[in-house]
Amino acid sequence: MVIDDRGLFPEADAAEFAQFGELLRQAFGTPIASISQMHGNSCRLALPEGSNVKYLVMMEDISQGERVLAFTVNGSIAGKCVGHKRIIALPPDTQEVILEITQAKAEPVMRCIAVY
Helix, strand or coil, X not given: CCCCXXXXXXXXXXHHHHHHHHHHHHHHCCCCEEECCEECCEEEEECCCCCCCCEEEEEECHHHCCCEEEEEECCCXXXXXXXXXXXXXXXXXXXXXXXEEEXXXXXXXXXXXXXX
């Protein structure tokens, strides 16, 4: 990709970026379920009946340091850290989301957990 002499992306590239932006808005525009803060080691998000979920987005409050060292989602998806933001693909038949922080440096402080 090359910037043109006007300092702009070529029109073909700009159109691709616009399409990509639309895909992101469709996937992550409005959460199906969310909580704005989580203190402690676990939380459960019940999903509305018939929800077609695809992603879990977790955000740790890193102003207090990255504390999460390991976690599980629904007992079957494992991860090692969250940090600023972690996006996890969920199985299509997901009916609820149970997040368990299994190892942390200190009490985990999550600033957002959302399902899309």
